[in-house]
Amino acid sequence: MENKTISNTEGLSRVDGRLKVTGKAKYSAEYNVQGLVYGVLVGSTVAKGSIKAIDTKKAEGAPGVLSVLTYLNAPKIPGYQVDNPPPKGPLKIFYNDQIYFNGQPIALVVADTFERALFAASLVSATYNVTAHQTELKTNMSNGFAPSKGKDYVKGQEDAYKSAPIKIEQEYIIPTEVHNPMELHAIIARWDADDKITVWDKTQGVKSTQRTIAQAFKVPPENVQVTSPFVGGAFGAALRTWPHEIAAVLAAKVLNKPVKLVLSRADMFTSVGYRPYTWQKVGIGATADGKLVGITHEATGQTSAYEDFTEGVVNISQLMYACPNVNTKYRLVSLNVNVPTPMRGPGEATGAFALESAMDELSYALNIDPIELRLKNYADTDPSNNKPYSSKFLSDAYKLGADKIGWSNRSQQPGSVTQNGWLAGYGMAAGMFGAHRSSATVTARMMADGTLILQTAVTDIGPGTGTAMVTVAAETMGIPADKIRFDMGDSSLPPSPTQGGSQITSTVGSAVHDACEALKEKFKTLAGNSSATDYTQILKQQNLDKLEVTTASKGGEEQGKYSMYSWSVHFIKVLVHPATGVIKIDKAVSSADAGTIISAKTARSQMIGGTIMGTGMALMEEAVIDHRYGRLVNNNFADYHVPVQADIPLVEAYFVNKPDPIINPIGAKGMGEIATIGVAAAIANAIYNATGKRVRDLPITPDKLI
Numbered sequence: 022m023e024n025k026t027i028s029n030t031e032g033l034s035r036v037d038g039r040l041k042v043t044g045k046a047k048y049s050a051e052y053n054v055q056g057l058v059y060g061v062l063v064g065s066t067v068a069k070g071s072i073k074a075i076d077t078k079k080a081e082g083a084p085g086v087l088s089v090l091t092y093l094n095a096p097k098i099p100g101y102q103v104d105n106p107p108p109k110g111p112l113k114i115f116y117n118d119q120i121y122f123n124g125q126p127i128a129l130v131v132a133d134t135f136e137r138a139l140f141a142a143s144l145v146s147a148t149y150n151v152t153a154h155q156t157e158l159k160t161n162m163s164n165g166f167a168p169s170k171g172k173d174y175v176k177g178q179e180d181a182y183k184s185a186p187i188k189i190e191q192e193y194i195i196p197t198e199v200h201n202p203m204e205l206h207a208i209i210a211r212w213d214a215d216d217k218i219t220v221w222d223k224t225q226g227v228k229s230t231q232r233t234i235a236q237a238f239k240v241p242p243e244n245v246q247v248t249s250p251f252v253g254g255a256f257g258a259a260l261r262t263w264p265h266e267i268a269a270v271l272a273a274k275v276l277n278k279p280v281k282l283v284l285s286r287a288d289m290f291t292s293v294g295y296r297p298y299t300w301q302k303v304g305i306g307a308t309a310d311g312k313l314v315g316i317t318h319e320a321t322g323q324t325s326a327y328e329d330f331t332e333g334v335v336n337i338s339q340l341m342y343a344c345p346n347v348n349t350k351y352r353l354v355s356l357n358v359n360v361p362t363p364m365r366g367p368g369e370a371t372g373a374f375a376l377e378s379a380m381d382e383l384s385y386a387l388n389i390d391p392i393e394l395r396l397k398n399y400a401d402t403d404p405s406n407n408k409p410y411s412s413k414f415l416s417d418a419y420k421l422g423a424d425k426i427g428w429s430n431r432s433q434q435p436g437s438v439t440q441n442g443w444l445a446g447y448g449m450a451a452g453m454f455g456a457h458r459s460s461a462t463v464t465a466r467m468m469a470d471g472t473l474i475l476q477t478a479v480t481d482i483g484p485g486t487g488t489a490m491v492t493v494a495a496e497t498m499g500i501p502a503d504k505i506r507f508d509m510g511d512s513s514l515p516p517s518p519t520q521g522g523s524q525i526t527s528t529v530g531s532a533v534h535d536a537c538e539a540l541k542e543k544f545k546t547l548a549g550n551s552s553a554t555d556y557t558q559i560l561k562q563q564n565l566d567k568l569e570v571t572t573a574s575k576g577g578e579e580q581g582k583y584s585m586y587s588w589s590v591h592f593i594k595v596l597v598h599p600a601t602g603v604i605k606i607d608k609a610v611s612s613a614d615a616g617t618i619i620s621a622k623t624a625r626s627q628m629i630g631g632t633i634m635g636t637g638m639a640l641m642e643e644a645v646i647d648h649r650y651g652r653l654v655n656n657n658f659a660d661y662h663v664p665v666q667a668d669i670p671l672v673e674a675y676f677v678n679k680p681d682p683i684i685n686p687i688g689a690k691g692m693g694e695i696a697t698i699g700v701a702a703a704i705a706n707a708i709y710n711a712t713g714k715r716v717r718d719l720p721i722t723p724d725k726l727i
């Protein structure tokens with residue numbers, strides 16, 4: 022086995038690392054656009070009903086205020102469908118008097134300084150025709166409906182687990198979790214002409230933002246310039262264009278001035294989505310020797326009253342294990358809350374908590390080691406369609422991680438091991454996520470001085486896309502990395518997909534590879550029989566100042582023939598204080614099959630970040646609504662807890678690092694999602710092993726253990 026330990030010193034350091042740590046990297050709110058004015062949103066204070074009256078007089082009279090937009094005076098957004106609007110869809114800002122959730126923007130105050138806008142926003146008041154709201158999933162489960170996406174699934178016999186000799190049937194809950202990237206969502210919007218817009222915007226996809234703004238304001242897409250070269254984290258929250266972005270563009274039009282709108286941290290909890298509160302039930306049964314007989318997985322997640330958000334919560338139970346009988350069901354409940362959105366490992370992170378907790382529970386019922394149970398039910402082909410995998414080295418990842426965590430020190434007897442007065446336990450869980458490859462176009466331009474410039478519209482929300490792309494190009498062209506510049510985050514560059522769904526290294530990496538190969542060919546042709554050997558020599562000989570190619574790249578028929586997934590296994594050693602229930606992660610090891618590891622350092626960072634995010638999910642994160650008012654009570658970092666440095670041990674990340682021979686020319690699969698999928702279950706499983714207490718509702722706070 023060619024296992025590769027990723028160490029600190031291996032691979033390229035982040036190509037934009039120096040810019041980021043010295044503050045030279047410019048984020049969306051940091052552009053000094055001439056004549057900038059500042060917008061602050063005002064949110065509704067009720068969760069359901071309609072606006073009876075809205076008083077903007079005081080705000081309009083406040084110092085420096087240029088405009089207060091509400092549904093009463095805002096020009097209609099041309100792209101909002103007015104005739105026969107669909108019953109459900111994205112929230113239309115300043116559209117009418119309807120209130121769907123607490124915090125819904127009802128006004129935008131624009132002033133000459135941010136502070137004046139903020140003060141004036143506090144002077145806007147509204148009265149409402151209030152109707153009874155529902156914000157609690159638990160008490161509204163009977164209103165669940167089947168969404169148009171996510172059909173009921175039956176393979177073999179329904180509920181077959183019930184007849185199995187050994188079975189587990191349990192319910193699991195994850196609360197609402199909020200992305201909370203470090204950088205607040207921010208946009209600067211400017212109209213350059215009647216039909217031309219420029220935005221500096223926090224987004225995971227400049228092309229998708231371009232399309233959405235163009236559609237909303239009925240201008241040609243090429244007339245919308247979106248600039249987003251740096252993004253300070255997003256995790257899914259910037260996958261789509263939100264109402265605040267439309268509001269900023271609208272205000273810029275009304276005032277004919279560039280408008281900057283930065284969400285407050287509190288706004289971030291109600292304006293840019295979240296991982297939805299989800300109830301799950303898993304029934305799982307096996308023969309006495311641990312062969313799975315049946316899995317039943319049901320889930321009900323919350324969505325908003327105005328738009329349905331669906332995610333593949335139960336899909337993992339269709340895909341993870343070889344099991345003859347599987348049935349799944351997914352339901353939504355509409356509540357008076359803002360709409361959820363994908364958050365790292367969307368669906369799978371939620372589903373894996375339930376399935377991988379249930380697998381752990383089954384392993385104890387069977388008295389079989391949890392890794393052995395998984396290997397006994399290992400799927401060699403895709404259990405949902407019998408297609409071969411493009412590659413699957415999950416069994417290597419099990420062995421690799423088990424070895425590194427010291428799995429042989431684990432006791433099968435829960436609550437039986439102490440260490441310096443603390444209960445000690447080991448847990449593990451696996452994760453999987455589709456290894457997607459879509460299409461991207463890359464320009465590769467060799468300059469006379471030997472600098473290679475690569476250009477494509479992709480953004481980097483943090484994983485280190487530029488670093489990975491430079492690595493691919495350096496290898497393909499055979500030139501040093503410091504001779505390569507990667508331009509991105511600009512809608513005028515050749516198209517790339519939105520950074521999301523763990524698809525970018527595979528998609529754009531392959532496009533970079535293909536563009537570099539095409540450029541090499543062009544050089545070869547140009548050189549002909551000449552004796553010139555390197556790129557600069559050939560350019561000089563031909564009297565050219567540059568040579569470039571633009572190459573579109575995407576997958577072929579292999580995409581339909583094979584099932585393509587990345588796989589992870591997370592191992593946790595936990596210590597639990599028997600008197601206080603305090604939980605310490607003592608050691609965390611993740612091992613993954615993500616194909617070829619292109620960028621060792623940034624890949625390792627992805628896995629560490631995923632473990633930290635999973636730790637938040639397992640132990641801390643929970644957005645709490647006061648259901649009397651339908652309002653979030655912990656919309657700040659004092660009350661909404663996320664892991665800090667002291668909560669996290671040294672996290673070790675290992676990769677099988679074997680190329681996927683099918684998926685693409687670089688052999689890489691994705692890893693952004695698998696880094697976090699399964700972590701929460703691994704922690705819950707470790708806590709059970711330490712204490713004998715099974716907690717099925719996250720987060721696992723000390724009070725649940727004592």
Ligand code: MOS
Nearest residue numbers: 257364365521522
């Ligand atoms: Mo994501 S949830 O792939 O941004």
